[in-house]
Amino acid sequence: MTRRRLSAALATAVLTATLTGCGIRSTEVPTDFGAAPSRVPCVASGPDISARDSVTGVPVQVFLVCASQLVIVDRTVRIPTEKATTDRVRIAQALLDELSVPPSQAAKQAGYATDVRRGMTVTGPQRDDPDEALRLSTRPRSLSAHALAQIVCTYADSAASDGDGSVVLGGPAGTGLERYECTQAVRARPGTVSPPSEPLDS
Numbered sequence: 001m002t003r004r005r006l007s008a009a010l011a012t013a014v015l016t017a018t019l020t021g022c023g024i025r026s027t028e029v030p031t032d033f034g035a036a037p038s039r040v041p042c043v044a045s046g047p048d049i050s051a052r053d054s055v056t057g058v059p060v061q062v063f064l065v066c067a068s069q070l071v072i073v074d075r076t077v078r079i080p081t082e083k084a085t086t087d088r089v090r091i092a093q094a095l096l097d098e099l100s101v102p103p104s105q106a107a108k109q110a111g112y113a114t115d116v117r118r119g120m121t122v123t124g125p126q127r128d129d130p131d132e133a134l135r136l137s138t139r140p141r142s143l144s145a146h147a148l149a150q151i152v153c154t155y156a157d158s159a160a161s162d163g164d165g166s167v168v169l170g171g172p173a174g175t176g177l178e179r180y181e182c183t184q185a186v187r188a189r190p191g192t193v194s195p196p197s198e199p200l201d202s
Contacts, residue, residue: 139171
């Protein structure tokens with residue numbers, strides 16, 4: 001029995017040395033040898049992923065989810081006003097509508113997705129709200145982690161914000177307001193890192 005154990009130990013040592021000499025490290029956990037092409041490319045340069053050719057209007061950027069991160073995608077939206085660059089609420093609604101559009105088949109194949117659901121609306125400040133406040137028809141805290149991150153980062157990086165990289169959001173009238181920020185950590189891990197926020201007195 002001792003000789004058998006000794007032989008097995010020697011065989012293991014030789015095998016380990018052989019693998020190490022070939023540049024391969026032994027491992028005790030399963031290794032995924034899946035094909036490299038299966039990795040999500042997240043390339044936003046192809047047609048139907050960026051701006052849709054059939055839409056003419058104002059160029060904007062929205063954040064979609066891809067490979068568990070937030071990725072900027074160029075889009076073009078129609079804003080029914082001649083003062084599109086100054087009407088924050090109309091821009092905010094147009095961005096919200098764009099975020100809720102399901103990605104095209106080409107975009108899905110590239111790994112893009114959105115967690116923002118259709119039907120949500122946004123209004124401007126109520127009485128006693130700060131001028132930069134935007135109120136969603138759904139409480140921000142009721143949204144999924146990805147949806148909240150998408151909306152916060154899209155708004156904070158657009159004309160819907162007051163230009164400081166943050167956005168003041170609230171739910172329906174009578175609910176509290178919070179100032180949200182879009183950070184690099186949120187962009188990198190929107191599913192686990194919530195946008196930093198600070199409650200405001202409305």
